[in-house]
Amino acid sequence: MQTLIKYIVLFCLLLCALVGSAQDTTPDKLKDSVKVNDSIQYAKGKVTSASTQFPMENVHVVNLNQVIGTITNKQGEFKIQAEVNDTLHFSFLGYKSFKVKVTGDWLKYQNTSIELTELAYALEEVVVKSHNLTGYLEIDAKYVPTNTNAGRYSISGLPKGYEAGKKGPNTIGQILGAVFNPADLLYNVFGKKPKQMRKLRKMKKDHEIRDLLASKFDRELLTTLLEVDKQELEEVLIHCNYSKSFIQTANDLQILDAISSCYEEYKVLKRKKA
Structure with a gap:
């Protein structure tokens, strides 16, 4: 009988210990869960x-x-x-x-x-020039203005760039020069600003940012995110073999894709050099 009582007491003690342990660990788990949720603000x-x-x-x-x-x-x-x-x-x-x-x-x-605050725009004078069209396509087509110095054109959403007219200097050659010449503009922008350049991939993945850039042409958000001024941005694109016409007419999303493509080429050549 005494032996039975001892077993019962021992069982009760073990049960109390398990319950106490569960009570001690449960709040910790809840706290950890709360911490995870609180980390996102x-x-x-x-x-x-x-x-x-x-x-x-x-x-x-x-x-x-x-x-x-x-x-x-x-x-x-x-x-x-x-x-x-x-x-x-x-x-x-x-x-x-x-x-x-x-x-x-x-x-x-x-x-x-x-x-x-709303912006106040001053409308500039617009000069309309006559092309003296005849109505005959064969004749009028000869007077269509062309840009013989056009370079690469990048269409956002498509994986390749497109060239029109005479090509400029070789893109790879320009980037190679940047890798081997620390004084080069591309090295100063790409090599000395790795943190800002890493933002390129994030910008390309975020749909809201892409939609915003597709509707903008002022380069403001791009220069702010990459911490470069507008002139530096344009010079980088020229070094990457993009034409002045493209630089002036492309929307901000196309410019983002162009800079990103050039930066990826720069990283590949830099790794090969190392």
Whole structure:
């Protein structure tokens, strides 16, 4: 009988120990789960027009640090992944772009309001020239202006570039010169800014950023993300054998694809050199 009582007591002690252990470990697991969820933070807010105070729909919001984008809804509201000190870039056609840093209070209270200001455009004089067309295709075609110095044209969405007219200097030769010459512009942009250049792939993968760049021609977002000025950007494209006509007429998405393609070639040649 005493032996039976000892077994019962021992069983109860073991049961209590298991229950206590489960109670100790469960909160830790829950805490770990909460930590994972808490590690992803979002900045929320509302964008309005400074002149009308009306909410603005389809405003592009880009986190320049994490290279991700989103757009505002009909109420002008947005939500984007962000951390303290990240910079958000707001842009909308006809309005001045705006940049702002994310603060701890913003992430905590989520009640930030952003106002965008309309741009004032001065219309320039447009001169219309007559081509004196005859109506006969065979004759009029001879007077169509052509660009004999046209170089490579890149169409976004297609894997290849296209050349028109006389080609410029060999692209690979230009990039090889950059690899072997530290003073070269491509080396200064590609070699000394690896962090900024790594953003190229992120930009190409984010659909919101690609949609934004496809509608822009001012190079503003590109130069901001890559931390280069507009002149440097154009000089890099020239070094990569893109024509001035392409540089002047391509949208920002085509320019992104061109820079990205040139950078990938630069990395391959650099690895071969090493």
